Amino acid sequence: MKRIVQVGTVPLGGGRIAVQSMTTGKTSDAQACVAQILRLEEAGCDIVRVAVLDEADACAIKQIKEGVHIPVVADIHFSEKLAVLAAESGADKLRVNPGNIGGEREIARVADCVKAHKIPVRVGANSGSIHPEYLQKYGRSAQALVESALANARVFERHGVHDLVLSVKASDVRMTVDAYTALAEKSQYPLHLGVTEAGVGEQALVKGAVGIGSLLLKGIGDTIRVSLTDDPVREVIAAHEILRACGIERYAEVVSCPTCGRCEYDCMGLARRVAARLKGERTPIKVAVMGCVVNGPGEAADADLGIAGGRKFCVLFERGKQQTRVPAGQAEQMFFERLEKLLKEKET
Ligand code: SF4
Structure with a gap:
């Protein structure tokens, strides 16, 4: 013992x-x-x-x-x-x-x-x-x-x-x-x-x-x-x-793809901005920032909230489902609004 x-x-x-x-x-x-x-x-x-x-x-x-x-x-x-x-x-x-x-x-x-x-x-x-x-x-x-x-x-x-x-x-x-x-x-x-x-x-x-x-x-x-x-x-x-x-603590986590030739938007910049927002955040939430709409939603299907970017439009997804196609120019703002709402829901 x-x-x-x-x-x-x-x-x-x-x-x-x-x-x-x-x-x-x-x-x-x-x-x-x-x-x-x-x-x-x-x-x-x-x-x-x-x-x-x-x-x-x-x-x-x-x-x-x-x-x-x-x-x-x-x-x-x-x-x-x-x-x-x-x-x-x-x-x-x-x-x-x-x-x-x-x-x-x-x-x-x-x-x-x-x-x-x-x-x-x-x-x-x-x-x-x-x-x-x-x-x-x-x-x-x-x-x-x-x-x-x-x-x-x-x-x-x-x-x-x-x-x-x-x-x-x-x-x-x-x-x-x-x-x-x-x-x-x-x-x-x-x-x-x-x-x-x-x-x-x-x-x-x-x-x-x-x-x-x-x-x-x-x-x-x-x-x-x-x-x-x-x-x-x-x-x-x-x-x-x-x-x-090590999976011992579950706080806010940002996952992002390494990007490749399929990526047509500033995925790395957005990933950094999301990570900055979630730094020190104790609410257990997994957020994905993915480089393309072809593979992103599938690869990050277990994320509570994700964004997969493209040149003209992006896709917001939750738990691999509820995909919303949004114009690229509005995607980041919509993504952050949804993120704040989800954080509030999880806190209560
Ligand atoms: S999600 Fe898309 S951009 Fe990111 S690594 Fe996979 S294929 Fe490339």
Whole structure:
């Protein structure tokens, strides 16, 4: 039986995949931190993590929590004192590395503290923090990551902490997928998915999407973070796109054909305008923008609303039926009017 771990108001392990991100500013600047978290909330972030480097950061969590509406996770290295302080300031979860937090005495202090505050801990391993014993035994591999993560979990289990979330991130996508797949077999704890140090731009997006997406499609993972060297709001948007692509979330979706020689109107421009209108739209609706009236309505027959363009006239269609032939000059306006009406109908 999989364990359900509660992070503030958000359960992990119960079936719904929670989207996470991390703030980029200094946590002690609580005001700026709150402003960034509110933007993340607006984008659909479920849980936010903040870096705790010193006492000012740890204490700021109290003020941050007063200004935001989602659980706040404190990310701490090297100091059990900061871990305790973050928990006392109201952190909803700690992310620590038992390997650098100190010896048994320090671990015991953190364990007692999280039990007293009834908050979970994320432990795990990434390719840069593999336990030396497993690194020597298995090399830098998925197996070494898994054994390190399980060893880190055992450290807290020995102290009676069982509300754990595990992660095994590597910057190599295949290693990440292999590690999480093996870990899911061996552990009942919720899994935090991510590809670490994914990089920038399209490369990072694709690495995150392939790594996280292929695990989600296998039914593995309870919370995800897409690591991008970018505005964290983009991480949240990317995370929802991955959930959508995996069929886990149904929000507004635009499908469009790649166009070919049959296309005689500005299909790409219209697709972009429709996508801009539906950006962030939570109503589950599938809208198709197709390049020609010959194949478009048939190819997008499952769309709630579609348009197939032509030089003189266009066709509007709903669920592959109810085709309306309209003059090309009026088609876009009629299409958007119908789209707004459908959105309203679906909202109510
Ligand atoms: S829908 Fe028409 S324009 Fe688009 S790819 Fe198919 S045949 Fe080409």
